Amino acid sequence: MTQAPHISTAGVDDWVELSPGEPQAAPRPLRGEGTFALSEPMQLGYLAWLCHCRWIVTGILAAYGLAGRVEGVLGRLGLVEPADWALACAGILAVLNVGFLAHARRLRRREDYNQIVPALWLQIICDMLVLTGVVHFAGPLTTYIPFAYLFHVVLACIFFAMPSSLLVTLLACLLYASLLAAEDQGLLEPRSLYQADLGLHIRRRPAVLLGNALSAISVWLVVWYMAMHLSDKVRRRDAELAGTNRCLLQAQREKTRHMLRTAHELKSPLATIHANVQLLLKGYGGPLTPHGRDVVQRIARRCRSLSLEVQEMLQLANLRNDSQRPDVARLDLADVLGACVRQVREAGSERSVRVDEDLAQAWIVAPEDHVKMLLMNLLSNAVVYSHPGGTVRVWCGTDGGRARARIEDDGIGISREHLERVFEEYYRTPQAVEHNKQSSGLGLAIVREVAHAWGIRVRLSSRPGEGTRVELLFPPPDGAAQAQGDA
Amino acid sequence: MAYLMIVDDDADFAEAAAEVLAHAGHEVEVRTDIDQALASMEKRRPDLVVLDVMFPHDDAAGFGLARRMRSEDSPFRDVRILMLTAINQRFPLGFSVNDIQSYWLPVSDFLEKPVDLDALVERVNTLLGGGGQRAQDPREQRA
Numbered sequence: 064m065t066q067a068p069h070i071s072t073a074g075v076d077d078w079v080e081l082s083p084g085e086p087q088a089a090p091r092p093l094r095g096e097g098t099f100a101l102s103e104p105m106q107l108g109y110l111a112w113l114c115h116c117r118w119i120v121t122g123i124l125a126a127y128g129l130a131g132r133v134e135g136v137l138g139r140l141g142l143v144e145p146a147d148w149a150l151a152c153a154g155i156l157a158v159l160n161v162g163f164l165a166h167a168r169r170l171r172r173r174e175d176y177n178q179i180v181p182a183l184w185l186q187i188i189c190d191m192l193v194l195t196g197v198v199h200f201a202g203p204l205t206t207y208i209p210f211a212y213l214f215h216v217v218l219a220c221i222f223f224a225m226p227s228s229l230l231v232t233l234l235a236c237l238l239y240a241s242l243l244a245a246e247d248q249g250l251l252e253p254r255s256l257y258q259a260d261l262g263l264h265i266r267r268r269p270a271v272l273l274g275n276a277l278s279a280i281s282v283w284l285v286v287w288y289m290a291m292h293l294s295d296k297v298r299r300r301d302a303e304l305a306g307t308n309r310c311l312l313q314a315q316r317e318k319t320r321h322m323l324r325t326a327h328e329l330k331s332p333l334a335t336i337h338a339n340v341q342l343l344l345k346g347y348g349g350p351l352t353p354h355g356r357d358v359v360q361r362i363a364r365r366c367r368s369l370s371l372e373v374q375e376m377l378q379l380a381n382l383r384n385d386s387q388r389p390d391v392a393r394l395d396l397a398d399v400l401g402a403c404v405r406q407v408r409e410a411g412s413e414r415s416v417r418v419d420e421d422l423a424q425a426w427i428v429a430p431e432d433h434v435k436m437l438l439m440n441l442l443s444n445a446v447v448y449s450h451p452g453g454t455v456r457v458w459c460g461t462d463g464g465r466a467r468a469r470i471e472d473d474g475i476g477i478s479r480e481h482l483e484r485v486f487e488e489y490y491r492t493p494q495a496v497e498h499n500k501q502s503s504g505l506g507l508a509i510v511r512e513v514a515h516a517w518g519i520r521v522r523l524s525s526r527p528g529e530g531t532r533v534e535l536l537f538p539p540p541d542g543a544a545q546a547q548g549d550a
Numbered sequence: 551m552a553y554l555m556i557v558d559d560d561a562d563f564a565e566a567a568a569e570v571l572a573h574a575g576h577e578v579e580v581r582t583d584i585d586q587a588l589a590s591m592e593k594r595r596p597d598l599v600v601l602d603v604m605f606p607h608d609d610a611a612g613f614g615l616a617r618r619m620r621s622e623d624s625p626f627r628d629v630r631i632l633m634l635t636a637i638n639q640r641f642p643l644g645f646s647v648n649d650i651q652s653y654w655l656p657v658s659d660f661l662e663k664p665v666d667l668d669a670l671v672e673r674v675n676t677l678l679g680g681g682g683q684r685a686q687d688p689r690e691q692r693a
Contacts, residue, residue: 327604330636331560334663338566341667347569370664 103176109222110167110179113186117160124197125153141258148200148254152193159189183222187215187231195238202255203242204275212239213286220290228294232287236280243272315383322380326373333370340366372503378436379488379505382512389430393540396459396466397422399431403438404457407446415451418442421458425466428540429517437513440506441470441533447499448531449474466537473530482525486511494527552678553594554578557587557615558602558634563663567600570667571674584611588618591626598677600670601657603635620656630677632670633660 128150130136137144163186170178194211201208212235219231245251247269340363342348344356351359404420411418427434445455449472459468477485481492489504514521520536554576558564561582568578579596581587584605591599599619603612612633619626658677661670 327636330663331563331604334636334665335560335563335566337664338563338667342566342569345570345667347573366664 103179106176106179106183106222107167107171109218110170110182110186111164113183113218114160114164114167117156117163117186117190121153121156121160124149124156128153138258142256143258146200146256148196152197152200156193159186159193180223184227187219187222188234191215191231191235191238195242198239199242199246199251200254200256202253202257203239203246204271205255205257209239209279212283216283216287217290220287220294225291225295228287228291232283235283239279240276243276247272322376326377326380330370330373330377333366333373337363337366337370368501368503371501372505375503375505375509378509379512382433382509382516389432391428391430393426393428394431394434396425396427396434396468396537399434400438400457400459400468403435403442406439407442410443411446411449411455414446414449415453416446416449417454418446419454419456421456423460425459425461425468425537426540427466427537429519429537433513433517437510437519437535438468438470440510441535444506445470445472445474445531445533447502448472448495465539468535468537469532471530471532476527476529476531477523477525478527482523485523552576552597554598554600554674555587555590555596556580556600557584557612558582558600559605560602567665567667567670570671571600574671574675576674584608584615587615591619591629595626596629598630598632598658598674600632600634600674603633616656631657632673632677633657634663634665635660636663 128146128148131142131144131146131149134144137146163182166182169175170182191212194208194215198206198209198211203209216228216232216235219228222228223231242251246253340359343351343359344363401420401422404418404422408418442455442457449455453473456471457469459466461467475494475498477492478494481490484490485492486507488508491502491504495502510521513519514535518538522534522536523531524534525531554571556564556568556571556578558567558580559582561580564580564582568580571578579590581590587599601612601616603610605611608614612635616631616633618624619629619631621627659673661673
């Protein structure tokens, strides 16, 4: 969908400016687990974010372990020293994290979205195994460290759909219960952070172990349920919004296709009427009376203007058809503007309007067709809305590494109340209608679309009865190429 | 005098164009269907084909015919093609000379509808290498 460009008006009354808007990215299709899984770019973002969080945990563990190497630091706090287990866990996490980060970068580079969910799973499992080690050395009943399993439960609710997040929660429960059972059965020697750990005594009682294990597991399951419920609601809403957005985009494409077809259906018969009117005017159907010739000429004129209007509708529809991005080229604005000036000179001489040009080399990167369309519309307006004997002045050049152009006329001008609406489709000021009845009112809408698509800043200033000036500021050639890539 | 074929599903337009081209001294045949046009070409090879792009059953049938005519084993490889179009999907903003190329637009030249009939005759004659003449105004003939 084409985003409407920002139209700003100044405090003074006589100018309006189109600022190139940010291109709107189409939503990526959802992939991964379940109907309401996160989009791939979000999943990739979480992969990297998880790695950054892991560095923090690694740092804390390493600091604790190093403190334990300095005699008396932990001892004065009543903690067991040395704490080499913390250094070992930090080392394992650091090695894992380097691998995870490299893998995440590879996935991002290759856009290999199928591997994101397995990578998330691997990270969570490794983290929980290391966490179980930390819980063991810190003491599973006498510190709050086992609550760190909840981080993984909540993260799983964010990353995964319901079955997988439940699996992560059950895995956390299993690891914690297994640790308690292993210590209870003497498979692992009970450890603690504290020099005097009361837990070492109560751990020997099965009821205490069971009560602790069950209460911790119950809390985790409740947290899982609540986090899953909320996360599912948010994702459901996200999916609905994404679906609505897709529908809107589809509707816009359908509308464009329909408009193209309709334009063709209108233009073809007009071409036939035009051809047959020419036959009549050329006398192929026999001699015409002066009145008959006048009538046929009127038909020909209306046919031409209607055909032009259909052509402009068609151009506008095509500009909004985001499936058709034309190829860009490096162009000298002076060449393109010069060619357009030559085209409008004929119309200018018919109206006794002089077109003066002062064109210097200025490089732009844009599709030639689009730039011509923009310039032709502005130049045609300048000529058509000039008074007989008037002059249109056209200038282009480079300023600060960016191409600029200016088209000035001393024509009918535009009053303040109409200025900010002239870029709307079919909007024509009463003065413009009075001066020229043949216009479609689509010319400046086409200018707006082209300017928006290629990041061209348009500033239109005018004063009724004195004339209009249009200034164009093109993006730097490198920036335009980048904008095309982004779009 | 050259033998021309106009291939356009709009018979009213094709007949109008044929009348002017015939007045310019050419022999003109009108075909409103791509298959009919090919069958006629096989019976008698035209010197130039005036070809529309969009047909009711296929929005790009004109392109298809032009590409068939330009294919390596086609006997019509060197027949000149003047393409006419109201709109088309491939070049929605109108053709430009840069678009004429061996695959996408394998034609000799193009005109956009609505066509000025004098311009059509002039373009046909240019493509035929001056082998025709400007359509004489019937009013001049009568005078």
